[in-house]
Amino acid sequence: MVVPALIFILIFSYLPMYGVLMAFQDYQLFGGFFSSPWVGLKHFEAFFNSPDFWTVMRNTIVISLLKLLFGFPAPILLALMLNEVRQMMFKRIIQTVSYLPHFLSWVIVGGFVGSMLSTDNGSVNMLLMSLNLTTEPISFLSVPEYFWGILVATGVWKEIGFAAIVYLAAIAGIDPHLYEAASIDGASRFKQIQLITLPCIRPVIIIFMILAVGNILNAGFEDILILATNPILRDVSDVIDTYVYRMGILNSRFSYAAAAGLFKAVISVSLLAIANKAARKMGSSLW
């Protein structure tokens, strides 16, 4: 009874892997994978030599590093704060609210961001103007300098609550005696967080850190497609994935786009392998 499902995976997951070969071909629409001429590394060379290459690489790396820098500690911080809350009702409400954005689609989140930042009476501009911080509404989503900040902040807003679940569970698993002993010894709550909670959830933090490092080239896709609709932003918003989408799906340069995608996949998998090796040294491994 597992055979049909396995055949299904073969078709929908493995056949596209074979299709990756088209990166080494001049893919012809009507010939398909099997009768297109082989051209070796032509498309890779074209990608590496194109002026887009460095922009796309820089954006991919900078955006994912920024997301890591802000997006990674945020849920840990939230979990630590929630853990200090004594009123169970308050804690539960904040938790339920914080999960909410995770269940919204990027289209909706993009709609909210657009509405909040709109020059046409968007709440952020109204606030800035009433505080006299600016005299004219700022068109946030058309200014390249603001884009990374907006992207990272939106990402944190969307996932902070959901990502905190795992850390909260890890914190809940800590032996309460440790805290009792510490408080008898006169440790403040802040000291207790520092000396008990954080060290105790360290293994979980490390595992998620490794996963995040392995994903470093996944700077984002849906969020960027949604938030960076203005072509002015392309210099700061184009990452490998959106570039592949634009070249391949919108411009029909299939082989070229597949080459760029394959380049990314190879680096991603190597990074994952390196991250895992590092993890094994620290005592926890993914496989």
Next chain:
Amino acid sequence: MMKLTRGDKMLQVLIYILLLLLGFVTLYPFWNSLVISFNTGADTAFGGITFWPRSPTLDNYEVVFHDSRIGQAFLVSVLRTVVGTVLSVLFTAILAYGLSRQELMGRKYYMVFCVITMYFSGGLIPTFLLLREFGMMDTFWVLVIPGLISVYNMIIFRTFFLGLPAGLAESARIDGCNHIGVLLRIVLPISGPVVATLALFTAVWHWNDWFSASIYINDPKLIPIQTLLKQILNSNIVTDQLQSIGMNAAAQDRQAMMKSVTTKSLIMATTMVATLPIIMVYPFLQKYFVKGVLIGSLKE
């Protein structure tokens, strides 16, 4: 209860303030959009709408519910979510159950075969071309079939099935039940929480996915609500930008025809229609998915 020092109390106050701020920042965009969707568009254009509608109206929703495109898109989304979730959970469970059985020869290799696809994939372009060569473009099934089996969910299911007592399936087998029967009548019913979690995640994915329809579907009858909303939003952002530059395009004239309803108020109403179904279910399933996330992230 442990005693709190003064420093601890200050920390507590700080934490409460930060958490309240977080709660506000999370809810405000949603609440503000809801308010705008219940305010006349013409009035919203004057600005200042934050917490309460100033001139309450149901006009926006009336327009949305009478727009056949939106109704059709809503229907496509509902159908896709129901069909996609039921089929996906069922087929994923079948595979997981099979791979959890001791008597299956070479199940380790099958596992590896499945897990590899989590790390390697053909990527966007080859997948797109493959589905196109299969002639699946512009069909309802292109929204359901490619995601039918989720290896990630399969692993969660399998982990859970492996924890069930082996005697349970054995006794049913002896009573003459076949494997599918065991799965449907015994294993799945006692796996309630896992099924609920994975069904919720799958349903949320189907409901929220706009991207696959945006590349695989051109037929307006098959566009799901999120994809339609994306199209509407994009056209709005364009008019917003035109306005800020000072060019009043033809879109402005069209808006003038509907006196109180503007693009913005309409978008907010559509957004609410596309969001509410999910907002209404997730708090009830919260206790399940918290558990589900933990099985998925820690056991593997």
